[in-house]
Amino acid sequence: MIKKIDIRELRPGMYVHDLNCCWVAHPLYPTRFKVQSGKEVDRLIELGVSSVYIDSGMGEDAPNAATEDEVRQTVESALLKIAESLGVAGEAQGITTREELGSAAQIHREAHQTIQEVMSDIRLGKHSEMERIEPAIRGVVDSVFRNSGALIQLGGIRTKDQYTFAHSVNVCALLTSFARTLKLGNDITRQISVGGMLHDIGKMRVPDAILNKPGGLTESEFDEMRRHVQHGVDILGKVSWISPISLQVTAQHHERYDGSGYPAGLKGDQISQFGQMASIVDVYDAITSTRVYHRPMAPVVAIRKIQEWSEQYFNEELVSHFIRSVGIFPLGTLVRLESDLLAVVVEHSASSLLNPVVRVVYDTGKRSRVAPYDLDLSQQSADRIVGFESGEKWGIAPADFLMAVDAPAV
Ligand SMILES: [Fe+2]
Structure with missing residues (x-):
């Protein structure tokens, strides 16, 4: 049985099934192994692992630990509690996601x-006119304020060899949307967005062979990779228009709320609010992208992982x-409705986190596709979401339906 335990409960003889920390290319990920010594546990703690899943069928048990299902x-x-107590972000979207998609695609390309x-x-050691990035950031901020979904949705479409650049744009868009939800004000939001776009700039001082190495990194390569944070602070610290807030985003995006992050191992509110926000967004984008060492997690699954990790790695309220x-x-999530229809989430609802606008695409009862049509679940009492499904399993590519022209609404 797969069970979750705190890293401090891990003992020799237990079999590690998942390090539950899949955002890093550290030397032990994604290995499954039997723990041989206490030293190995200490090394995992050093690497920033705070909890693990063990397989009690392959090694010693932890009788009181929560099972995977319970987690x-x-x-x-x-x-559900978040949906009930906090509700939707509250800011009405200026235009719909579909209306914004065209401009968002252009903005994404340019950025x-x-x-x-x-x-x-x-990377080439040349002087860079970093001011050039400002119009691109303005484009991202404006797009997210018109409609936060379009640009973020486009972030899901990417190639793995351009990871660092796409990741920079995505983190910028996600952080902008996050700041907007928190109503942080235009000036602070813009500074956070700048930090988001440039947070990984220090990776350009990490040798290419390490940055794009297929497979896991060695211990020393892993240490070298971690140095990108300090490199980033060094590069941006010399740029006069980069504000302290943008610098905090860069300096603290790998810190973790429980102190397990790097480079400073800051804990709780020693990490600025902007650093705490950046760490959540950085992990979310990393796990939803294709990397050489892992397959992308669907956003709907990634959201659940982020919630699970909020117990340790992140500020729960944020x-x-x-x-x-x-x-x-x-x-873009493929959901199953109570009526056994499958549908793609195409628009957030202005009134409920649990009842978005969906595009119905498949009837599981008849095992056949249907001519797509839209349902606003916040308006309809007849149907509701009962779960989410993998597109692969049904041979459905949700993104195709999201990008498609408007379907009739019913
Ligand atoms: Fe980073």
Whole structure:
């Protein structure tokens, strides 16, 4: 049986099934192994692992530990509580996601191109006119304020070899949306967005062979990779228009609420609010992308992992607000309705986190596709979401339906 335990409860003889820490390419991920010594546990703690899943069928048991299913149920009830107590982000979207998609695609392309140029200059040791990034950031901020879903949804479409550039744009968009949900004000939001776009700039001083190495890193390569945070602070610290808030985002995006992060191992509110926000967003984007060492997690699954990790790695209250900004069922999620129809989430609802607008695409009863049509679940008492499904299992690519022209509403 798969069970979750705190890292301090891990003993020799137990079999590690999952390090529950899949955002890093550390030397032990994604290995499954039997713990041989207490030293191994100390090393895991050093690497930033705070809890693990063990397989009691393969090694010693932890009789009182929560099972995987129990953890899942706890997460689902926490999400329900967020939906009930906090509700939607409250800011009405200026226009619909579908109306914003065209401009968002253009903004995403331009921002990607500009950050790639700026970062490549740094990689080559050339002087970079970093001000060039400002119009790109303004474009992202404006798009997110018109409609927060479009640009974030586009972030899901990417290639793995351009990870660092796409990740920069996505973190910028996600952080902007997060700041908007928190109503932090235009000036602070813009400074957070700047930090989001440039937070990984220090990676340009990490050798390419380590940055894009297929498979896990060695211990020394892992240490080298971790140095990107300090490199980033060094690079941005010399730029006069980079504000302290943008610097905090860069300096603290790998810190973790329980002190297990790096480079300073800051704990709780020793990490600024902006650093705490950045750490949530950085992990969310990392786990939803294709990396050489892991397959992308569906956003709907990633949201649940972030909620699970909020017990240790993140500020729980901030995680609730992040979930409000992305949704309990993020755009593009394939959901199962009570009527056994499958549908793709195409628009957040203005009134409920649990009842978005969905596009019905498949009838599981008849095992056949249906001509797509839209349902606003906040308006309909006839149907509701009962769970989410994997697109792969049904041969459905949800993104195709999200991008498609408007379907008739019923
Ligand atoms: Fe980073």
